[in-house]
Amino acid sequence: DGGTFDYGTNVDINATPDNGYHFDYWTGSGVADAASANTTVSMTTDRNVSAIFALNKYFLSVNAGAGGSAIGEGNYSHGTNAIITASSAIGHHFVNWSGGGVVDENSSATSVAMDQNRSVTANFAIDEHTLTVSAGTGGSVSGEGNYTYGIIADINATADTGYDFAGWAGVGVANPNNANSTVAMTQDRNVSATFALKTYNLTTNSGFGGNAAGAG
Secondary structure, three states: OOOOOOOOEEEEEEOOOOOOEEEEEEEOOOEOOOOOOEEEEEEOOOOOOEEEEEEOEEEEEEEEOOOEEEEOOEEEEOOEEEEEEEEEOOOEEEEEEEOOOEOOOOOOEEEEEEOOOEEEEEEEEEOEEEEEEEEOOOEEEEOOEEEEOOOEEEEEEEEOOOEEEEEEEOOOEOOOOOOEEEEEOOOOEEEEEEEEEOOOOOOOOOOOOOOOOOOO
16 A cells, blocks of 8 residues: 655565465566565655566476376466376276366366466276187186286187087187187187087998998
8 A cells, every 4th residue: 555755765565465376576666676575665756656466377297107198287377277188008998197186086088276286197007808718519618717908818628528629719819720729808808619529430341251331
């Protein structure tokens, strides 16, 4: 506030910023230090001075854990809701955000309340896929279970007595004709082993004095 002062007086002036603002400078003549919030004015004439304030700016650091990337890093004015976005890499999925000020920690696209410097991190996890392994008549199989993305899962087929392994059906099998093979677990998989009854040759012979039939 202003006032009336004697000639030659050095009058103290003080500027106090509101929350989210900072003092910038004084305008008007006679100010001893226009860059200082607390300074003096030399009263050798009528004076009119004004304090100028500016919004604070804060830095937002946006980081990403293994398995993805994130954007939104930069400088923002006080009160801004800064947009942040997380993108998962192939074989991974977004889990959550860690760090203060995040509006929705469980959303890959959300915002951060910028009322101070902030640092947030996008967290990701590797995908898990289910391998279902089944067997047709004449044998048994192994290898079924849950696997993390990219694992090469072993599958095995064992024929019962009197049967032969005939092949694997289903996508992702490395060698469908091998009873002991693998499956690339880049998604849920469903494979099955087929078996076939064995066949045998029967040869019949006859001695002198007759004939024998039934060969095949």
